[in-house]
Amino acid sequence: MSKAVISSLYDSDVFRMACRQFDQAADAINLAEDIRDRTKYPRRCIAVSLPVRRDDGSVTVFEGYRVQHSLSTGPSKGGIRFHENVTLGEVAALAMWMSWKCSLVGLPYGGAKGGVIVNPRELSPTELEHLSRRYMQELIGFVGPQLDIPAPDVGTNEQIMAWMMDTYSNHMGHISPGVVTGKPISLGGSQGRREATGFGVAHLVGKYLEDMRIPIAKATVAIQGFGNVGSETALALSAMGARIIAVSDYMGGVHNAKGLNIKKAMAYVQYAGVLKDFEGGEAISNEQLLELECTVLVPAALERVITEKNAPKLRCRLLAEAANGPTTNAANKIIENRGDIELIPDVLCNSGGVIVSYFEWLQNLQSFYWGRDEVLEKLKGILDKAKESVEYQKRKFKFGRRLAALTLGIARVAEAKQKRGLFP
Numbered sequence: 060m061s062k063a064v065i066s067s068l069y070d071s072d073v074f075r076m077a078c079r080q081f082d083q084a085a086d087a088i089n090l091a092e093d094i095r096d097r098t099k100y101p102r103r104c105i106a107v108s109l110p111v112r113r114d115d116g117s118v119t120v121f122e123g124y125r126v127q128h129s130l131s132t133g134p135s136k137g138g139i140r141f142h143e144n145v146t147l148g149e150v151a152a153l154a155m156w157m158s159w160k161c162s163l164v165g166l167p168y169g170g171a172k173g174g175v176i177v178n179p180r181e182l183s184p185t186e187l188e189h190l191s192r193r194y195m196q197e198l199i200g201f202v203g204p205q206l207d208i209p210a211p212d213v214g215t216n217e218q219i220m221a222w223m224m225d226t227y228s229n230h231m232g233h234i235s236p237g238v239v240t241g242k243p244i245s246l247g248g249s250q251g252r253r254e255a256t257g258f259g260v261a262h263l264v265g266k267y268l269e270d271m272r273i274p275i276a277k278a279t280v281a282i283q284g285f286g287n288v289g290s291e292t293a294l295a296l297s298a299m300g301a302r303i304i305a306v307s308d309y310m311g312g313v314h315n316a317k318g319l320n321i322k323k324a325m326a327y328v329q330y331a332g333v334l335k336d337f338e339g340g341e342a343i344s345n346e347q348l349l350e351l352e353c354t355v356l357v358p359a360a361l362e363r364v365i366t367e368k369n370a371p372k373l374r375c376r377l378l379a380e381a382a383n384g385p386t387t388n389a390a391n392k393i394i395e396n397r398g399d400i401e402l403i404p405d406v407l408c409n410s411g412g413v414i415v416s417y418f419e420w421l422q423n424l425q426s427f428y429w430g431r432d433e434v435l436e437k438l439k440g441i442l443d444k445a446k447e448s449v450e451y452q453k454r455k456f457k458f459g460r461r462l463a464a465l466t467l468g469i470a471r472v473a474e475a476k477q478k479r480g481l482f483p
C-alpha cells in the first residue's frame with residue numbers, strides 16, 4: 060500500500076508536534092491504517108496576499124492563511140491570529156487541535172484556524188480595519204455560517220470580528236452574523252463570549268482542585284499571558300477565592316506573593332497597553348514566572364513555552380493549559396514521569412471559548428438571544444460532561460490525561476470520516 064506523505068507545506072516544529080500527538084493517540088486506540096492520514100492532515104489550506112493602504116499613502120502586502128482541517132462533521136471552526144510569527148505550519152497545527160477539541164466536547168464542527176503575519180500593534184486602527192476587511196474579502200468563497208466560521212485568537216478581538224462580519228454581509232447583500240463569532244453584543248455577539256475561555260479554564264481548575272482536595276482559597280496561581288484568556292482566567296479565579304501571585308505579557312510580568320489586584324491590573328493594561336510598570340508587585344520575566352512555586356500554573360499566551368528545559372523545574376501542582384499547545388511533547392513526557400503535577404490538556408482546558416462560540420452561532424441562526432446566566436450554566440454543563448468522559452477514558456485505559464482527551468476527540472472524527480466515505 061502506498062503511504063501518503065504530506066508535502067513539506069506545513070513542516071514546522073509545532074506541526075510535527077501536533078502530528079506526533081496524533082500518531083501516539085492513533086496507536087493507543089489501534090486506529091485503522093487506512094483512516095489515519097485523512098484524519099490527521101488538513102483538508103485544505105488557503106494562502107492569500109493582502110495589499111493594505113497605509114496612512115502615509117504607501118501600500119504594504121501582508122500574507123495570510125486559513126487552514127480547514129476537517130469538514131466532516133459540520134462547518135469548520137477556529138480563530139484568526141494576527142501575529143508576526145504566524146506560519147502556515149502553526150496555523151495547520153492549531154486547526155488540527157480545533158478538530159479534536161470540537162469533537163471532544165461534542166460540537167457539530169470540524170477544526171480550522173487562520174492567521175496573518177503582522178504585528179497588529181504596529182498598525183493604526185484604520186490600517187487594522189483595512190487588513191481585517193481584506194482578509195475576509197479574500198476568504199469570501201471559503202467561509203460562511205454553513206462552511207467555516209472564524210473567531211478571535213491572539214491579536215484579534217471583537218472589533219476585528221465586526222469588520223469581518225460587515226465585509227462578508229455587504230458581499231452577500233444581507234446581514235449574516237453567523238459567519239464569525241466573538242462579535243460585539245450589539246452585532247449578534249453572545250453574552251458571556253468575551254469571558255468564556257477564561258471562565259471555562261477557571262471552572263475546570265476549580266473542579267480539578269476539588270478532586271485534588273485543595274481548597275481554592277488556599278490556591279496560588281501564576282498566569283503567563285494577560286490578553287483575553289489570561290486576564291479573564293485571572294478574574295474568574297480570583298472571584299472564586301484563589302490568590303493570583305503573578306501575571307505576564309509579551310513584555311514581561313509582575314509578581315506579588317500576597318496577591319495581585321486583577322481588576323486594577325486589567326484597568327492598567329487597558330490604559331497602558333502592557334503590564335510593564337504596574338505598581339501592584341515586582342517585575343518578573345516570563346521564564347521566571349513559569350518556574351514560580353504555585354498551586355496552579357496557567358500558560359495563556361503561545362505554543363511551546365514549557366519545554367524539556369523548564370519542565371523539570373516547574374513547581375506547580377496543577378498545569379492548566381489555557382493556551383493551545385503550550386507544552387512540547389518532550390516536556391509532557393517529563394511531567395508525566397514526574398508524577399507530581401496534574402495536567403488539564405489544552406483541548407479540554409480552553410474549550411470554553413469554542414463552546415460559547417457555538418452558542419453564539421446557534422443564537423445567530425435562530426435570531427433568538429440568551430441571557431448571560433443561561434450561557435454560563437450551559438457552558439459549565441458541557442465542560443463537566445467532557446471532564447467526566449476524559450477521566451473515564453483515563454481510568455479505563457490507564458492513559459495520561461492528554462492522551463485520554465486526544466483519543467476521544469480523534470476517534471470521533473475518524474469514525475465520522477469512516478462512515479461518510481472518502482470525500483469529506
Ligand code: NAD
Pocket residue numbers: 211212213214215256283284285286287288289307308309310345359360361362381382383409410412413
Ligand atoms: P490575546 O492576543 O488576547 O492575548 C495574548 C497574550 O499573550 C497577551 O497578553 C500578549 O502580550 C501575551 N504574549 C504574547 N507573546 C508572548 C510571549 N512571547 N510571552 C508571554 N506572553 C506573550 O490572545 P488570547 O485570545 O488571550 O489567546 C491566548 C491563548 O489562548 C492562545 O494560545 C490562543 O490560541 C488560546 N485560546 C484563545 C481562545 C479565545 O477565545 N480567545 C480560545 C481558546 C484558546
